[in-house]
Amino acid sequence: MPYDADKTRAMPPVGPGGTSSEKTAKINPVQADASTAAWPSEEPDNEPTVTAAVPGVGFPASEDATEYMRPVSPQPRPEDSGVYGPVMVEPGEDEDRPKNSRKKALVVAAAVVGAFGLLYGLDMLVSSGNVPRGVTVAGVDVGGMSHADAEKKLRDEIGPRLSKPVALKAGDVTSELDPKSAGLELDWNGTIDRAGSQPLSPVTRVTSFFTSREVGVATKADATKVSGALEALRPKLDHEPVEGTIRFEGATPVAVDPHNGQKLKVDQAASAVVANWASGAPVEVPMDFTPVKTTKEGVEKALNEIVKTAVSGPVKIKGEGKDATLTPEQIGATLAFAPGDGGALNVGPNKDKLVEAALPQLKDTVKEGKDAQIVFEGGKPTVKESVDGLDLDWDKNLQPYFDALKKTDAREVKFEYKHTPAKVTTEQANKMGIKEVIGEFTTGGFAAESGVNIRVVAQKVNGAIVKPKETFSLNKHTGPRGTAQGYVEAGIIENGIPGRAVGGGISQFATTLYNAYYLAGMKDAGHKEHSYWITRYPKGREATVFMDGAGNSLIDIAFTNPDDTGVAIQTIWTPSSIKIVLWGTKNYDVTGSTSAEFNHTQPEERKVNKTPCSPSNGAQGFSVTDTRTIKDRRTGQVRTESRTVRYDPSHKIICEPPPPGG
Known part of the structure; x- marks a missing residue:
């Protein structure tokens, strides 16, 4: 017959004492489903053994029920005996036990809190x-x-x-x-x-x-x-x-x-x-x-994989007719290092250092080229033949040299040469039409020290050729003008006051050159006048130049040859004068005129307490306008060019004793 989980059943006597007390238990449907095997089946052999543990039933209530748990024999079904059979009662189903447990827990918790509070207060008191x-x-x-x-x-x-x-x-x-x-x-x-x-x-x-x-x-x-x-x-x-x-x-x-x-x-x-x-x-x-960019690992890799091999022994360079041998120490000096990608250190050859190391041993195999020059013999220009050069092709030789360094044996490389034609060949010079004077000018009255510097620069410029449409720059042509080049200290104008510097006096050469190309009809490519007028120069037709101690060009003078014929510069120096003559084909007739002075300004007084000092009464400042008239002989066309120049007054110089210790 079906089992009704909602029914209550009388608990028969259980336990060793066989007490007659009864307990009732309500079977939870879920528990009933899970424990259907607790009831006797139709076949006694399949009857399961169940356990009952109910406090107060068959053992003392104060004892732990688990100590008295034992197998309980199945009882007859109710329909067979008319008496409810035994019920499985699991721990926790007894409603009295949870209540007792909660009470015990509350008591314990209260005791713990009390003890903790006592300790907390005691700790606060002790450590205060x-x-x-x-x-x-x-x-x-x-x-x-x-x-x-x-x-x-x-x-x-x-x-x-x-x-x-x-x-x-x-x-x-x-x-x-x-x-x-x-x-x-x-x-x-x-x-x-x-x-x-x-x-x-x-x-x-x-x-x-x-x-x-x-x-x-x-x-x-x-x-x-x-x-x-x-x-x-x-x-x-x-x-x-x-x-x-x-x-x-x-x-x-x-x-x-x-x-x-x-x-x-x-x-x-x-x-x-x-x-x-x-x-x-x-x-x-x-x-x-x-x-x-580099890493330690990248440097170590370059050292071990490239550099150690490169300097592991000498390398032979085979030239045309002569060889050179570089030692490991020289080879090391020819290597260049630069950061690479991913922390690498790139290794390569340094061209300048290679030239420095190898050229002295190979100098007899090269020949320096020379441009055709104009020399002045018997008062007339003559062409001095050009010489083609033969030089090592360093750019081409660089990589083969570096490849030879990567070898551990057969360390040699054959260098290639290149021919370097002259920039101005003999044929070109002869066709330039340099045959007559096209402009000339002379100045004088310079001091002895200035004369030394003027002579040095005149020797450097003499014979220079200005090709058609080419621009001549004085500073670029001479390069640095220091003591190493033979220049000496001489007078200059600095901030309107006379002073001294190495290379002083070159402005007189610049003024002479300006007037020579002015009269030759050349195109002015840039010049600057002095800040105040110097009486030995034409008003509005003079120039100054300046280079610093490092050879940097700060004030220059330059002209452009506008024609299809060439121009040669001749310089004639004496201890008291400098003359510059331009030779070429005379295509222009040139005249110049200068206006009267205008816009006068008065000089200021300046006291100078350093040596050397030359007293001066000063002079007025003024402005002038210079006009150049140029007639082209080939076309008859006439054009004019005007330039207004303003000169500052020259200061009235009063010389005073220098300060003590000065």
Whole structure:
């Protein structure tokens, strides 16, 4: 018959005592479904054994029920006997037991809370007024100590550090900072205060038994002094990025590791120093880093795979009729290094260094080319023949040379040559039509020192050829004009006052050249007049030039040959004059006229207390307009060109004694 889970059944006597007390139990449908095997089946052999454990039924209620659990024999079904059979009762189904358990739990919890509160209060009472447990100051443990004891311990352990230099770690550099000069001083009261008072949080108080908390020191600091002291360390801390490369000790290659560049972040570094200077440990100061492209691994690879082989022995260079041999040390000097992709160090040949090393041994195999020149013999221009040059083709030879360095044997390479035709050949010079004077001019009255410089530059320019449509620049043609080139110190005009400098007097040569090409009908390509008029020069028709000590052209004079025929420059120097004659084909008739002075200005007085000094009454400043009239002989066309020049007044110079010791 079907089992009704909602019915209650009388519990028959169970247990060793055989008591007659009864318990009722309600079977949960789910439990009933899960335990249908607890009821006897039709076949006794299949009857399962079940267990009953109900407090108060068959064993003392105060005992643990599990100690009395035993197999229970199935009872007859109700329909067979008219009496309810036994019911399986599992622990927890008894409604009285959960209530008792909850009560016990509440009692235990209350006891724990009470004990914890007692301990918390006792801990607060005992530690009141002390530094909290687990607190360290600059690495010194002062947790649980009274403020007075904590201060004494800190003074004993931290105090000795305060007069010592503070170690700084700045990227890949270390240094030291003097705390006194940086205005750093420990605030003892503030430091103890930073340790704080006792925490109220129970969690914090419990965890303080197992953890520590660093609070650091309080510092009295002068921000300006700290920043200033750090700025003073920049030369030691800052450095530019250094790419990896390879240097040579004789013929031995040595890797140079790359280093990132770094610059001190002063404001952030000052904060780091103030916060950590008393810790006794190095203070890491913030830096701005500039990365490099090479890596240490890239440098090592270039060293081991290329450079060591390159300098493993000599290399022979075969020339035309003569050979050269470079030693490993010379080879090392011809190598060039540059950052590559992915941190690599690229290795290649340096052309200039190769020429420097090999050319002295091969100089007899090359021939210097020379342009055709105009020489003046018997008062007339004559063409001096050009010479084609023969030179090593260094650009072509560079890669074959480097390939030979990659070998460990048969280390030789044959160099190629190239012919270098003259820029102005004999034939070209003969066809330039340089046959007659087209313009000339003479100036004189220069000092002896100026005359030396004028002679040197005249020799340099004499015979120069200006090809058709070409521009001649005086500064470019002469190059630097220093003592190494034979120039001497002579008079110049500097800021309107006479002075002296190496190369002085060349302006007279420039003025003479200007008037020569002015009268030849050449095109002015740029010139500048003196700031005030010098009486030996034509008004509005003069020029100055200037190069600095490094040979840089600051003021130049230049002209362009506008014709299809060439121009040759002849210079004739004497100790008292310089004459410049331009030769070519005379295509122009030129005249010049200069206006009267206008817009006069008065001189100012200037006192000079250095030597040499030449007193002067000064002169008025003024303006003039120069007009050049040019008639083209070939077409008859006439054109005019005007140029207005303003001259400053020359100062009235009063010479005074130089200052003492001057």
